[in-house]
Amino acid sequence: MRRLAKYGVAVATCGLILSACGTAADDEDNANDEVEAKCDPVQIEGDVKVGLAYDVGGRGDQSFNDSAYAGLERAQTELGIAEVTEGEAAQDEPEEVREERLRTFADAGHNVIVGVGFAYSTAIDTVAPEYPNVSFGVIDGFDPTEDDVNCNVAYLGFAEHEGSYLVGAAAALQSETGQLGFVGGVNNPLIQKFEAGFEAGAKAADPDVEVTSTYIEEKDTKGFQDPAGGKAAAQGLYSEGADIVFHAAGASGSGVFDAAVEADMLAIGVDSDQFLTASEAQKPRILTSMLKRVDTATFGFIESAVNGEPDQGFTTFTLADEGVGYSESGGFLTPETIAELEKYKADIISGDVEVPTEP
Amino acid sequence: MKRSSIVGAIVPPLVAVLGAMAATSLVIAVSGGSAVDFVATIFSVPNERVLITIINQSAMLSLSAFAAAICFRMGLFNIGVEGQYTVGACAGAFFAGSGLVPGPLNILVTLVVAMLAGAGYALIAALLKVGRGVSEVISAIMLNYIALTMAGYLVARYGETSGYTYVTAEIPPSSQPLGFNLFPNAPGDVWALSTLAVIVGVGYWFLMSRTRFGFDLRATGESTSAALASGVSVGRMVLIVMALSGAVAGLVWMPAFFGSVHSFGPPENFQAGLGFTGLAVALLGRNRTIGIFVGAVLFAFLAGQSNALQQEGIAKEVVDITQGIVVLAVVVAYAVVGRRRAQAEQERVARQLDAEREGVSA
Numbered sequence: 262m263r264r265l266a267k268y269g270v271a272v273a274t275c276g277l278i279l280s281a282c283g284t285a286a287d288d289e290d291n292a293n294d295e296v297e298a299k300c301d302p303v304q305i306e307g308d309v310k311v312g313l314a315y316d317v318g319g320r321g322d323q324s325f326n327d328s329a330y331a332g333l334e335r336a337q338t339e340l341g342i343a344e345v346t347e348g349e350a351a352q353d354e355p356e357e358v359r360e361e362r363l364r365t366f367a368d369a370g371h372n373v374i375v376g377v378g379f380a381y382s383t384a385i386d387t388v389a390p391e392y393p394n395v396s397f398g399v400i401d402g403f404d405p406t407e408d409d410v411n412c413n414v415a416y417l418g419f420a421e422h423e424g425s426y427l428v429g430a431a432a433a434l435q436s437e438t439g440q441l442g443f444v445g446g447v448n449n450p451l452i453q454k455f456e457a458g459f460e461a462g463a464k465a466a467d468p469d470v471e472v473t474s475t476y477i478e479e480k481d482t483k484g485f486q487d488p489a490g491g492k493a494a495a496q497g498l499y500s501e502g503a504d505i506v507f508h509a510a511g512a513s514g515s516g517v518f519d520a521a522v523e524a525d526m527l528a529i530g531v532d533s534d535q536f537l538t539a540s541e542a543q544k545p546r547i548l549t550s551m552l553k554r555v556d557t558a559t560f561g562f563i564e565s566a567v568n569g570e571p572d573q574g575f576t577t578f579t580l581a582d583e584g585v586g587y588s589e590s591g592g593f594l595t596p597e598t599i600a601e602l603e604k605y606k607a608d609i610i611s612g613d614v615e616v617p618t619e620p
Numbered sequence: 621m622k623r624s625s626i627v628g629a630i631v632p633p634l635v636a637v638l639g640a641m642a643a644t645s646l647v648i649a650v651s652g653g654s655a656v657d658f659v660a661t662i663f664s665v666p667n668e669r670v671l672i673t674i675i676n677q678s679a680m681l682s683l684s685a686f687a688a689a690i691c692f693r694m695g696l697f698n699i700g701v702e703g704q705y706t707v708g709a710c711a712g713a714f715f716a717g718s719g720l721v722p723g724p725l726n727i728l729v730t731l732v733v734a735m736l737a738g739a740g741y742a743l744i745a746a747l748l749k750v751g752r753g754v755s756e757v758i759s760a761i762m763l764n765y766i767a768l769t770m771a772g773y774l775v776a777r778y779g780e781t782s783g784y785t786y787v788t789a790e791i792p793p794s795s796q797p798l799g800f801n802l803f804p805n806a807p808g809d810v811w812a813l814s815t816l817a818v819i820v821g822v823g824y825w826f827l828m829s830r831t832r833f834g835f836d837l838r839a840t841g842e843s844t845s846a847a848l849a850s851g852v853s854v855g856r857m858v859l860i861v862m863a864l865s866g867a868v869a870g871l872v873w874m875p876a877f878f879g880s881v882h883s884f885g886p887p888e889n890f891q892a893g894l895g896f897t898g899l900a901v902a903l904l905g906r907n908r909t910i911g912i913f914v915g916a917v918l919f920a921f922l923a924g925q926s927n928a929l930q931q932e933g934i935a936k937e938v939v940d941i942t943q944g945i946v947v948l949a950v951v952v953a954y955a956v957v958g959r960r961r962a963q964a965e966q967e968r969v970a971r972q973l974d975a976e977r978e979g980v981s982a
Contacts, residue, residue, distance in 0.1 A: 353891055
């Protein structure tokens with residue numbers, strides 16, 4: 262009787278999944294472990310044709326995605342790349358659609374494909390092996406299957422904590438209330454790097470300074486394109502006494518600037534030099550911007566492909582190679598502050614100061 | 621009579637789709653794009669990979685729509701499908717990843733766990749409604765936010781890091797069902813559990829049209845007072861129906877979870893928004909089994925064409941516009957048809973009465 266019951270369960274299971282009880286475990290036995298090969302440069306055929314896939318928010322966020330576009334524009338003018346196509350991620354799109362975006366680029370003859378944002382990491386890991394003659398780049402990328410190296414993928418990362426350290430120091434030096442705020446788009450380890458660096462830099466410049474951090478969304482990527490949410494978060498920080506708020510929230514940042522205008526306080530931009538793209542009302546409120554040179558990374562990657570040896574593997578853009586930094590547009594940073602910041606910068610580059618990556 | 625009712629069911633959605641295409645073309649033309657490119661691309665046959673995605677997405681969308689439709693039929697608006705399937709996915713993923721139950725049996729038990737979690741979460745809104753008279757719409761909307769935030773917290777607290785996100789432990793390979801390899805040359809499979817949509821669809825049809833319970837449910841939807849008079853306990857019905865709806869919602873993410881993602885971790889390893897889209901699909905399908913399948917395929921098809929549209933330089937938002945207008949147009953088209961039919965019926969009755977009266981006076 263008991264055996265019968267067992268049998269019944271097995272039959273019910275098979276009936277339900279209708280796949281005759283086949284599982285991935287059966288497949289795995291057949292996979293033979295290949296010895297990790299040394300990577301040869303990807304052989305790109307014909308003229309370089311670039312496909313640029315934006316993250317949620319897309320071109321026009323005046324921050325992260327726009328910075329990638331700036332790099333693409335520079336490649337078009339300086340390297341004479343004629344064929345360029347852009348694509349953009351939709352909110353809540355399934356992984357397959359992201360993969361399909363990359364495949365559509367590759368099938369249409371694009372041989373250099375850049376995924377803007379770490380959200381493309383998994384998709385590129387899946388798609389890259391299918392197109393060995395296409396060179397892929399992921400901004401902020403990581404390799405989800407580290408033991409299985411993709412030779413035609415370049416992971417372009419940044420030392421955001423180092424740049425954030427400098428703007429944190431700048432904020433602490435110029436704060437009048439001794440209270441600073443941080444607004445993150447989504448609470449994930451990448452954005453936490455900004456928070457950690459900002460706080461460390463502020464404390465280094467003024468040990469008594471108080472830093473309050475808040476995130477627009479806990480998980481939802483909509484936190485990067487929610488100006489209303491950014492505004493609400495910043496308003497909270499200003500009303501609690503902060504006079505300078507640093508945001509790492511992509512397109513939501515414009516809301517942070519609006520809050521700064523209304524509260525008559527200051528804000529710090531991120532990724533691009535946001536003073537240059539802000540509205541006239543916002544401009545006097547933008548103390549500085551933490552520069553994350555997505556444009557440099559994008560341009561450099563495309564350039565390497567044009568030169569016939571596309572980048573591969575991991576690259577981290579740091580303070581030392583100007584991959585991150587701070588902006589002086591608007592002239593709000595005092596000469597004394599800038600002198601201090603340059604000192605911190607030298608200390609970080611020389612390794613005397615090590616900036617934490619986790620808050 | 622029969623034929624006219626079939627025509628009445630098919631013509632409005634067809635007109636609605638064509639109307640939506642026309643309206644979207646107009647939007648594109650006005651904003652300086654090429655409406656011809658749009659129409660040509662959106663009606664082009666998708667490649668094999670996209671077809672697979674369309675099938676899988678329609679399966680999940682129809683599951684979500686069935687969850688919504690169960691409530692719609694009783695006049696309940698379960699806008700909380702979104703939260704219920706998030707909770708179901710989260711609970712199911714934690715359970716499946718723990719590997720407590722070995723092999724394929726893990727799949728079966730996980731489905732039960734996900735359904736229970738979804739049902740339990742739906743019951744919160746149901747109990748608030750029955751016990752305290754709180755509108756299920758209001759409480760469920762709030763619960764949607766709580767669900768995603770809570771799931772995110774739990775994964776961050778008890779999950780593992782993967783790149784820049786947190787995810788639950790991956791399910792063991794022995795519990796990963798193989799999919800259906802429709803096109804050997806294309807990467808990706810139709811997920812094994814996409815068949816759940818068919819099972820649930822048949823179950824929904826049977827429940828609604830072939831059982832006493834389904835009859836009571838629809839009767840309550842038509843008239844609460846009539847249902848009360850015939851001995852149906854409305855409060856009890858609300859609890860059961862919401863729980864049932866939540867249980868189906870708990871299944872929504874399971875095809876993708878077992879088919880390709882294998883772990884849970886919003887936003888990367890979870891597709892939010894299926895619950896809300898499911899409401900639109902149920903509306904589009906008029907809560908009928910076939911209608912829901914057709915609506916789900918249509919929505920998945922439109923979404924699947926978004927990359928092809930982007931290649932033509934057409935913004936991805938165009939797909940959202942089309943989907944929105946389709947739903948709106950369907951509602952309008954059915955209203956118009958319904959009014960026409962009511963008018964025709966009235967005229968017929970009036971003629972009959974006149975004829976009878978003449979017969980009497982003669």
